[in-house]
Amino acid sequence: MDKDALVFVAGHRGLVGSALVRRLERDGYQKLVTRSRQELDLTDQLAVDRFFRETHPDYVFLAAARVGGILANDSFPADFIRDNLLIQTNVIDAAYRNGTRKLLFLGSSCIYPRLAEQPIREDCLLTGPLEKTNEAYAVAKIAGVKMCEAYRRQYGFNAITLQPTNLYGPNDNFDLNSSHVLPALLRKFHEARQQSNPQVVVWGTGKPRREFLHVDDLADAALFLMNSYDAAEMVNVGTGEDLTIGELANLAREVTGYSGEIVYDTSRPDGTPRKLLDVSRLFGLGWRPKIGLREGMQSTYEWFLANETAAV
Ligand code: GFB
Numbered sequence: 001m002d003k004d005a006l007v008f009v010a011g012h013r014g015l016v017g018s019a020l021v022r023r024l025e026r027d028g029y030q031k032l033v034t035r036s037r038q039e040l041d042l043t044d045q046l047a048v049d050r051f052f053r054e055t056h057p058d059y060v061f062l063a064a065a066r067v068g069g070i071l072a073n074d075s076f077p078a079d080f081i082r083d084n085l086l087i088q089t090n091v092i093d094a095a096y097r098n099g100t101r102k103l104l105f106l107g108s109s110c111i112y113p114r115l116a117e118q119p120i121r122e123d124c125l126l127t128g129p130l131e132k133t134n135e136a137y138a139v140a141k142i143a144g145v146k147m148c149e150a151y152r153r154q155y156g157f158n159a160i161t162l163q164p165t166n167l168y169g170p171n172d173n174f175d176l177n178s179s180h181v182l183p184a185l186l187r188k189f190h191e192a193r194q195q196s197n198p199q200v201v202v203w204g205t206g207k208p209r210r211e212f213l214h215v216d217d218l219a220d221a222a223l224f225l226m227n228s229y230d231a232a233e234m235v236n237v238g239t240g241e242d243l244t245i246g247e248l249a250n251l252a253r254e255v256t257g258y259s260g261e262i263v264y265d266t267s268r269p270d271g272t273p274r275k276l277l278d279v280s281r282l283f284g285l286g287w288r289p290k291i292g293l294r295e296g297m298q299s300t301y302e303w304f305l306a307n308e309t310a311a312v
Contacts, residue, residue: 035051185249
């Protein structure tokens with residue numbers, strides 16, 4: 001990407017989109033285009049078409065999506081499948097029709113089969129049944145991946161697809177009903193310490209394993225691939241290391257300085273038992289993450305403290 005190319009970051013207020021904007025600005029990209037939800041509803045096909053006809057972005061980072069943790073996914077499957085299908089279909093098609101030179105689509109590690117062989121290679125997509133708690137979201141994301149592949153094959157459209165592992169960082173969602181586990185645990189331990197609560201409740205058994213990537217590393221990988229990768233094959237983005245939810249809870253306890261007890265609410269779902277990405281394709285291209293989990297959790301907790309009123 002030339003520094004004066006017109007770059008549209010869809011979803012710039014979210015966890016991923018805001019990290020992309022921070023990074024693009026830091027790297028000197030002069031012409032960033034962003035639109036808030038009030039300015040442009042990406043589920044509205046006519047509005048998206050009009051925006052692309054008027055703006056003609058050269059590059060598109062498609063970071064707009066309806067996302068959430070295990071409870072939100074499980075409770076609102078219709079919202080997750082509808083909004084994601086609409087947003088991605090509208091943006092990918094309008095980008096192609098209006099001369100976008102390259103589009104980057106973000107999927108998710110939950111698109112892979114629930115019991116995929118670990119670490120999960122890109123080629124195990126569609127080889128087995130999905131995890132039920134996030135099936136609707138996963139099916140929408142799989143459709144996005146396949147749409148990018150189809151537009152490349154039939155129209156020669158340069159769309160690349162990344163599958164990020166579980167992400168965290170500044171501008172994450174800290175709402176306990178809709179957030180992912182890492183921000184939820186930081187908030188729970190923080191509030192328990194403040195209120196001198198003797199226990200913190202962690203959902204599930206604590207045994208599932210997850211991999212966590214700081215969103216600034218994801219933004220780094222996205223720019224790296226936007227600038228150097230033009231193939232149809234999707235690319236996993238992760239660290240190659242995972243830990244149990246119990247271990248993550250201990251880390252959150254240390255980071256927040258909480259000294260009480262952890263109890264597990266096994267009436268809550270565990271979700272996929274393990275979700276560790278095989279990152280050899282990305283590492284083979286020369287990319288590596290830079291932010292370790294403890295360090296990333298520490299800085300995310302500091303961000304939460306500085307933005308607590310707005311974040312909760
Ligand atoms: O991050 P999370 O909500 O999503 O949950 P998934 C990960 C694990 O943490 C599950 C446990 O086993 C949860 O039961 N957990 C423990 C908690 N305490 C909590 C808590 O207080 N809040 C939350 N949220 N979890 C999501 C998918 O799956 O991963 C999405 O639903 C997306 O589609 C995302 O792919 C990356 O990792 O299970």
